[in-house]
Amino acid sequence: MDNNENQDIAIEVTDLWIGYKNIQAYSIKKSLLRLKKAHVEEFQAVRGVSYTVKRGEILGIIGKNGSGKSTMLKALAGIFCADKGTIDLKGHSVSLLSIGVGFQKEITGRENILLSGMLLGFSEEEIRAKMDEIIEFAELGKFIDMPVKTYSSGMHSKLAFSITAVLQTEIMLIDEVLSVGDAKFKKKSYKKMKELISSRDRTVVIVSHNEQTLLELCDRVMWMHDGEIKKIGDPKEVLDEYGEFMK
Numbered sequence: 001m002d003n004n005e006n007q008d009i010a011i012e013v014t015d016l017w018i019g020y021k022n023i024q025a026y027s028i029k030k031s032l033l034r035l036k037k038a039h040v041e042e043f044q045a046v047r048g049v050s051y052t053v054k055r056g057e058i059l060g061i062i063g064k065n066g067s068g069k070s071t072m073l074k075a076l077a078g079i080f081c082a083d084k085g086t087i088d089l090k091g092h093s094v095s096l097l098s099i100g101v102g103f104q105k106e107i108t109g110r111e112n113i114l115l116s117g118m119l120l121g122f123s124e125e126e127i128r129a130k131m132d133e134i135i136e137f138a139e140l141g142k143f144i145d146m147p148v149k150t151y152s153s154g155m156h157s158k159l160a161f162s163i164t165a166v167l168q169t170e171i172m173l174i175d176e177v178l179s180v181g182d183a184k185f186k187k188k189s190y191k192k193m194k195e196l197i198s199s200r201d202r203t204v205v206i207v208s209h210n211e212q213t214l215l216e217l218c219d220r221v222m223w224m225h226d227g228e229i230k231k232i233g234d235p236k237e238v239l240d241e242y243g244e245f246m247k
Contacts, residue, residue, distance in 0.1 A: 014088075016085035017084040019042045019044045019083050020042065047068075050085075053205065058197050058206065061205065062242055074096070093121050093171065103116070103159075103160070113159075139158060161192075168202070170203065174193070193217075211242075214239065222238075
């Protein structure tokens with residue numbers, strides 16, 4: 001790969017392996033009586049995966065439940081560590097838009113905006129400058145000053161989406177968020193997402209079961225199956241083959 005091609009790469013994943021350890025359930029009493037150690041089984045969620053994403057590209061990931069899609073996304077976000085292999089984000093800032101990730105439930109929505117923004121690498125001054133815009137987009141009203149533990153899943157997704165949409169990073173990772181929330185907000189968030197990812201400077205990876213969303217938004221689609229890449233390429237071609245496989 002020459003220098004010009006290398007500069008165009010935003011994400012480079014090489015021979016990535018990620019496994020989970022499953023410990024079979026034993027009560028402490030039974031374990032002591034049997035003098036046995038709990039049996040540990042390892043499940044390989046991602047198995048030797050390699051691919052690149054160009055700067056400004058929109059990559060969709062599809063696959064049945066348990067195929068390794070969300071594990072892959074969380075590895076890109078730095079939440080999961082690789083057992084083997086490497087992920088190189090080429091120094092780009094990254095944000096993960098996923099329900100249930102990143103909020104402290106005991107503090108308010110407003111305080112979580114500040115905390116989330118700082119975790120994304122923004123200064124307090126930069127976040128406060130965008131605070132009103134985030135709150136207005138989220139449409140949470142008085143709940144913005146209530147603990148996040150009082151939020152419904154829809155409210156949670158509105159706040160998560162608003163933070164990521166307004167505090168824009170160079171790489172956006174999106175996990176099924178567009179399918180959550182009321183119809184009005186879903187329409188608004190979809191419009192905002194299309195606007196955000198139309199920027200050729202922003203690289204986006206979307207995990208979704210919605211084939212129409214991937215077809216409309218993505219430059220390429222990657223089909224994952226049992227932790228491996230089954231096919232990657234033109235969205236229509238990959239989705240047609242995936243649809244046939246899933247019949």
